Amino acid sequence: MKLGFLTACLPRRSLEEIVTWAVSAGFEALEVAAWPDLGDRPFTATHLKAEDFGEREADEVRALFDEHRLTLSSLSFYDNNLHPDPDERAAINAHVRACIAAAALVGCPTVGTFVGRDPSKSVTENLRDAEKIFPPLVEQAGEKGVKLIIENCVMEGWHPDGYPGNLAYSPELWEWMFSLGLYLNFDPSHLVWMGIDPVTALRPYVDRIPHAQAKDIEVFPERRNRYGYPGRAVDRPDPWDVGWWRYRVPGLGQVDWRRLVDTLYEGGFDGVLSVEHEDPVWGGTEDRVRTGLRFAYSTLRPLLVA
Structure with a gap:
């Protein structure tokens, strides 16, 4: 098992700069952000332009990672593949295809995205839509030797009621x-x-997990007793501000990392554990983000077999 991180936490840095720092900090892998360069959403970045990626770009990225003996674990484009606007949905689906093609060119084993949801439809209706959209994407990925992976993020801010x-x-x-x-x-x-x-939840499914993310969470039960699990309802100007929990870097929340890593090993996982840094305490500046990544490293590295 290797330890890496998702590059989206350093959106203003080039991939080369991030690779150099990652190696100096002891990380062994990077999950590379590959969102389109739209510049209008937090926790996204464009460190690889999948829509404009050919053999020359693939050679450059491979050389960069090989030079630093770093693993490129996944290309990340987490967006709503069931977006209610047909044009937006088509654009998102097309970018997933571009990421699959780019991953194949550079020899990256996985592409990460979301299922998503159309909030105007029931869960059942959304699942039926997804059963039409995803099989062609899975087929393309399989033909190119790439696995399409879905993160289990709830994405409550995409639903008007926090569901x-x-x-x-x-x-x-x-x-x-x-x-x-x-x-x-x-x-x-x-x-x-x-x-x-x-x-x-993890134990029965390790064989279907080629890649894992490391993010912690801090829960405030006394606030949950006020809001309930969907979160703030009366005054919620920020759809992502649930009000009773917040993300933390590993070691500063309530996830039992010792048990979790042991369960991954027990199930035969030998992929990359990638820190996804969305901790508001250790955010705001690049120096604080790097400190947060170092703290995550100090928590997780002792748990991984060298």
Whole structure:
């Protein structure tokens, strides 16, 4: 198992700069952000332009990673593949295809995205739509030797009432995803606030997890007693401000990383554990982000077999 991080936390840095720093900090892999360069959403970045990526670009990226003996673990484009606007949905689906093609060119084993959701439709209706959209994407990925992985992030901010906006938040939905040929990019933090024990949920599915993310969560039960699990309702100007929990870097929240890493090893996982840094305490400046990444490293590195 190797330890890496998702590059989206350093959006203003070039991929070369991030690679150099990652190696100096002891990381062994990078999950590379590959969103389109739209500049209008947090926690996204464009460190690889999938829509404009050919053999020359692939050679340059491979050389960069080979020079620093770093693993490129995944290309990340987490967006709503069931977007309610047909044109936006088509553009997102097309960019997933571009990421698959880019991953194949550069020899990257996985591409990460979301299932998503149209909030105007029921869960059942969304699942039927997804069953039409994803099989061609899975087929393209399979033909190119790439696995399409779905993160189990709830994406509550995509739903007007704070309900799940990404239909991949529970083991029930993971099994549905697997039936379509999709894989799981496992992130324990989202399970905690949904009331699901991450280790119990993880154990039966390790063989369908080629890549995992490391993000922690801090929960405030006294606030949940006021808001309920969907979060703030009366005054919620920020759709992502649930009000009773926040993301943290590993070691500063409530995930039991020792048990979780042990369960990954027990299940035969030998991929990359990638820190996804969305901690508001250790955010705001690049220096604080790097400190947060170092703290995550100090928490996780001792748990991994050298």
